[in-house]
Structures are given as C-alpha cells and as structure tokens.
Amino acid sequence: MGNSILEQIKKRKFIIIFTLIYVIVSVGIVKFVINDAFLYKQTVVKVTSQKKIGSYKQKSQNQKSEKYYTQRIKGIVQNGDLKGKKVKLVNDYSKSRVKTDKYVKGDYVFASVSKDDNTPGTVNGMKRDYIVCIIVLIFMYCMIMVSRTKGLLFIISSAVNISILYGALELYSRGTDILMLSYLMVIAFTCITLACISGINRATIISIISVLSVVTLTGIIYKIVLMYTDAPDYIMMEYVTGPNDLEKLFFAEILMGCLGAVMDIAVSVSETSCALIKQNANLALSDFKASMKALGQDVMGTMINIMFYSYFCSSVPMVIIQMKNKYKMNYIFRFDLPFELTRFLTGSISIVLTIPVTAFVAWIILYYRNKHKNSSTITVQNKELQTEDIGSEE
Amino acid sequence: MTLMALLGNITVFFCSVYLMKYNDPYKIVFVDIIFMCLLTLLYQNGVNVKTISALIAVLAVSLVLIKITKYIAGAGNIGGYNEFEMYEDNLMNLSVNIHLNIHDVAISMLVLGVTGALIDIAVAVTSSMHEVWVNNRNISEDNLYKTGMTLGKSILGSTINTMWFACIGEFLLMFLMFRKYQYSFPHLINSKAFFDIICNIFLSAAGCCVIVPVSAFVFVKILKYQQKKEA
Numbered sequence: 001m002g003n004s005i006l007e008q009i010k011k012r013k014f015i016i017i018f019t020l021i022y023v024i025v026s027v028g029i030v031k032f033v034i035n036d037a038f039l040y041k042q043t044v045v046k047v048t049s050q051k052k053i054g055s056y057k058q059k060s061q062n063q064k065s066e067k068y069y070t071q072r073i074k075g076i077v078q079n080g081d082l083k084g085k086k087v088k089l090v091n092d093y094s095k096s097r098v099k100t101d102k103y104v105k106g107d108y109v110f111a112s113v114s115k116d117d118n119t120p121g122t123v124n125g126m127k128r129d130y131i132v133c134i135i136v137l138i139f140m141y142c143m144i145m146v147s148r149t150k151g152l153l154f155i156i157s158s159a160v161n162i163s164i165l166y167g168a169l170e171l172y173s174r175g176t177d178i179l180m181l182s183y184l185m186v187i188a189f190t191c192i193t194l195a196c197i198s199g200i201n202r203a204t205i206i207s208i209i210s211v212l213s214v215v216t217l218t219g220i221i222y223k224i225v226l227m228y229t230d231a232p233d234y235i236m237m238e239y240v241t242g243p244n245d246l247e248k249l250f251f252a253e254i255l256m257g258c259l260g261a262v263m264d265i266a267v268s269v270s271e272t273s274c275a276l277i278k279q280n281a282n283l284a285l286s287d288f289k290a291s292m293k294a295l296g297q298d299v300m301g302t303m304i305n306i307m308f309y310s311y312f313c314s315s316v317p318m319v320i321i322q323m324k325n326k327y328k329m330n331y332i333f334r335f336d337l338p339f340e341l342t343r344f345l346t347g348s349i350s351i352v353l354t355i356p357v358t359a360f361v362a363w364i365i366l367y368y369r370n371k372h373k374n375s376s377t378i379t380v381q382n383k384e385l386q387t388e389d390i391g392s393e394e
Numbered sequence: 395m396t397l398m399a400l401l402g403n404i405t406v407f408f409c410s411v412y413l414m415k416y417n418d419p420y421k422i423v424f425v426d427i428i429f430m431c432l433l434t435l436l437y438q439n440g441v442n443v444k445t446i447s448a449l450i451a452v453l454a455v456s457l458v459l460i461k462i463t464k465y466i467a468g469a470g471n472i473g474g475y476n477e478f479e480m481y482e483d484n485l486m487n488l489s490v491n492i493h494l495n496i497h498d499v500a501i502s503m504l505v506l507g508v509t510g511a512l513i514d515i516a517v518a519v520t521s522s523m524h525e526v527w528v529n530n531r532n533i534s535e536d537n538l539y540k541t542g543m544t545l546g547k548s549i550l551g552s553t554i555n556t557m558w559f560a561c562i563g564e565f566l567l568m569f570l571m572f573r574k575y576q577y578s579f580p581h582l583i584n585s586k587a588f589f590d591i592i593c594n595i596f597l598s599a600a601g602c603c604v605i606v607p608v609s610a611f612v613f614v615k616i617l618k619y620q621q622k623k624e625a
Contacts (some may be wrong), residue, residue: 058491064489064491064492065491066491066493094490094491095493095495096490096491096492096493096494096496097473097474097495097496097497098474098475098490098492098496099474099475099480099490100474101471101474102471107469110584125584125585126470126471126584126586127584128470128584128585128586128588129580129583129584131466131467131469131589132470132583132588132589132592134466135466135592135593135596135597136592136596138596138597138600139596139597139599139600139603142599142600142603142604143554143599143600145603146543146546146547146550146603146604146606146607147547147550147551148547150547150551151550151551151603154554154555161562162565165562165565165566165569166569169566169569169570169573172570173573189559189562193555197551197552197555249566249567249570252563252566253563253564253566253567256559256562256563257559257560257562258559259559259562260555260556260557260558260559260560260562261556261559261560263552263555263559264552264553264555264556267552268552297396300396301396301397301399301400302510302514303556304400305400305403305434305510305514306511306514306553306556306557307556307560308400308403308404308407308510309407309506309507309508309509309510309511310507310556310557310560310561310598311560312407312507313503313504313506313507314507314564314590316411316414316499316503317473317474317496317500317503319411320411320414320415320492320494320496320499321488321490321492321496322488323412323415324415324489324492324493324494325488325489325492343563347560
C-alpha cells in the first residue's frame, strides 16, 4: 500500500511541485495586495469589529417599508498620517442591501476619518483589489492544472486582448472613430486568440478568414434590420449617461459579443474539414456538405445555450428589482431587456451563419490547394523522370 | 430535439426568475439547475451511463460553486447597484426596499449562468470516454481518465472563449464610463462594477475547469460500480 502511494507521488511529481510553488507565490502576492494601502491616497481602514447599534424603518415610493440597520465599526487606519490609529465609523445598511453594503470583521474599507475622536467617520467604499486578485489566481490555477500549455496560452492571449482593449479606448478618448476602432479590434482579437489557441496553420487561416467575414455579415444584417425598424432606446443601456455615439458603441458591443462563439465554431468546423479532406482528397461536395451539416447541428444548440445564459443572467437582479416595484413584464421587456435580447439574437444569427461560411471558405481553399498540389506533384514526377533519363544516358 | 431542449431551458429560466421574488434564490436556482439537467441531459441525450454520470458531476460542481462563490464574492459584496447605477436617473424612482437580499440573487444567477456550459462540457467528456470504452473494454481506469481529460482540454478553451468574449463588450462600456468620469486605476479595480464582471468571468471559468476532471472521475467510478454489479 505504501509503495503504491509513493508511486502515485512520483507520477504526479510535476503537479505537486507546481502546486506548492504556485501556492507560495500566490500567498505572497495576495499578502502584498492586502497590505498595499500605502499606494492609495484615500484612507484605508481595516475593520476589527462591528456591532449593530440600532435599526429604523424607512418607507419608499412603493409604500413598502424595510428595516435599515446602523452598524458601528471599529477599525485601524492602514495608511497616511493617521496610520495605526484606532477609529470609529458608522454605516447604515438595509435588509436587501441594494444600495448599501454591510461590512464585517476583516474587511478593508475606504473611509473618511476625522482627526478628533468624538465624531465617527463614514465609509466610502470597499477595498476589493485583493479579492479580485484571489479570484484571478484561482482561475489561473484551475486553467493551468486542467489544460497545461493550452491554458497558459489562453491566459496570455486574454491578457493581450485586454491590453489591446485598453489601448483602443485610449485612442477613442482622443477622438478616433469607434466603429473603425472596433473593427480593428475585432481583427486583432481574432488573429491573436486563434493563433494562441490552435497555432499558425492552414486551419487557423481558414478560421480567421471566415470569422472576419461572418462578423462583417452579422454587422450588415444588423444594420439592415435597424434601417427598417425603430432603434431601441439607447438611454436605457447599462453604463451610459451621455456620449452621443451610443448607437455605434452598441454596435461595437454586438460585434465583440458574437466573436467568441463564432471563433469556436469556426475552429471546429475548419479543423474537421481539413481532417476530412486530408483523409480523402477526392471528397465529393455533397458528402462534404452532409458532414458539415451534422457537425453544425452538434455544436450549434450548446453554443446558443451558453450565450443565452451568459447574457441574461447578469441582468436578472435588475429585473427582479423592477418586478418588486410592480413593473409590468412587457414594460421590462420593452425598455430594459432589448439590449440583452438583441445581443443574444445577433449572436445566435452569427453562430448559425458561421457553419456554412466556414465550410465554404474551407472547401474553396482546400480544393484549390489540392488541385495545385496535384499538378505540382505531376511536375515533380516529370522532373524525376527527366533526371532518371539523364542518368541512364550517362 | 436540441431546439426543444433550448426552448424548455428558456421557459424554465423565465419561470424561475418570476418565482424568485417570493422565495429563497438559492433553492429556486438549485431546482432550476436540476430541471436544466433533466431537460438537456436525460431528455435530449437519453438515460444512460454517460448522462447519469454527467448529471452527478454537474450537480456536485454547481453545489460547490455556490458555496465558493458565496464565500469569495460575498466577501466583496457582489450585486446591488454599482457606482454608476447609483446615480442613474431612470433608477432613481425605483424603490430599493425589495425584501430580498440582492447579493443572494447575484450569486445564484452567477452559478445558474455557468450551468449551461457545465452541462455541455460534462456531456462531451463522458460521451467521449464512453466511446473509447465501448471500442476497448479492457482499457485501464487511468487511460480512460486520461482520454476524458484530453477531450476536456480541447473543449474547455473554446467554451471559456465564448464566455470571455460575451463579457468583453461589457468591459468596453465599463472602461469608457471610467474614462468619462476620470476615475483612476485604483478606483477601477476596487469598484463594484469591475468586481461584478471579474467574478462573473473568472469564477464561471474556474467552474468550467473543475467540471472536466470531476466528470471524468465520476464516469470511471460509475462504470466500475456497474461492472461490479454485473459480475
């Protein structure tokens, strides 16, 4: 028994060593981020204890009252002139905590503190950077553990993508047109992600071409539909209070939203078609079409399912708040959900489009290449024959 | 068949959102996850070893994910109005006294959002392992497990990619808002808006990673149990 455990350990040497190093490094990083209060200008307070000191009822517009609690927080200042000082803070929170937060022992908060001891300070927000750090580290560990090199490549490509996004926004705030920028971003994202995920080969080139054409097609379809219908009320869009090119921004969001799903399907279709044609160079077009159709039916439903959930779930809390305010369901559908609905539907359209477009591109490229290859092999054979002839002459 | 299951899922989803006003969100979401599994796994793919092991794996992972999300995301006060929604005009006349903890709603929705992807990956892993097992009944447990992991790897990248790009549009708008109000980078990484998106992407992606070994493991165990029973 002991032997087998030793063997197991030997077998999983890499995993164990990697985990140990990873845990040590990430504990170090998280420790640093927890204690990085000296980097902030605002006062950071570590909560050492909190106590509910009172409650009151508050009525609101819908005539519903709810309990609000007041908590007294004791904490220690972590940075600035008052570092190390014990302070008292007051904070109100409601039972449903939509606009207010409850803080517990161990949290780090940003606070405005007064210098004299008698007046308690107030909480301005929470320090969340270390939690973000922990989440990203957990994700990276899972990813590398399960898919090793591929996982690492994915992490690198998404980091590059995010920095491209940030750079593009820098350009946007200097006045570059968002539509052009977003199309450039789409091209950059596609090339980088696909090159990272599946390497640089023929299948990747096929997928890049088809992804770009599908995204363009989806954009055109969206524009055509928009011409014949009323545009949704962009004012109700999340995260927006002013800029005048909302329509373009939403368009950019749509293009990027469908990109991920389109890429996956394009990759699987192009890889399958490459394998098919490699196996049988004289494949008939009808057979090729049939197998592509079968593949498409396989991947389509699940992708649309994933898209549905990732779009709608994030807007559910808002819908629930509105339903609690006795808003009618059709009102919510008309004003709050159209953006999610539009994104979901355009995404689904682009998923459906991807399969025929990629199959078409793959067929054309592989077919012509095969033809070319056949003719070139014939010429090579001729050359060999010629050299043999020369050799025999000598 | 696929479309029917998709429609069923959507119906169940809207029903559960409607019911959520009256009840504990976690319970509702768990029932919803079970319904989804029944529809997509047992109805669409039939009752067999593959789907039953996928079902067990999905339920186990989503339960663990609820616990972990509650712990980590709860510590950062996920959910509720973020920095921008707090001052939006059209939300001003909405009452926030809803008698329902909005954090619970946000956390349960995060888990529900990833369940579709979990089911997808679990089925792909178990059915590829089943295929290998049918072709070679004498395959050792270790090798069977490895086949599952290999397939899991290839499907994982694409699934996470889909979720990542579905969220990147939101990232775009959020970054714009931060630029517009001239918030600094420290402000950005400590904000609720950023935290919500990060939780959504990375915790669901971590869940997708975990389902691969779990479903492979469950499938191997169930197969072993079945063989013992037959012998």
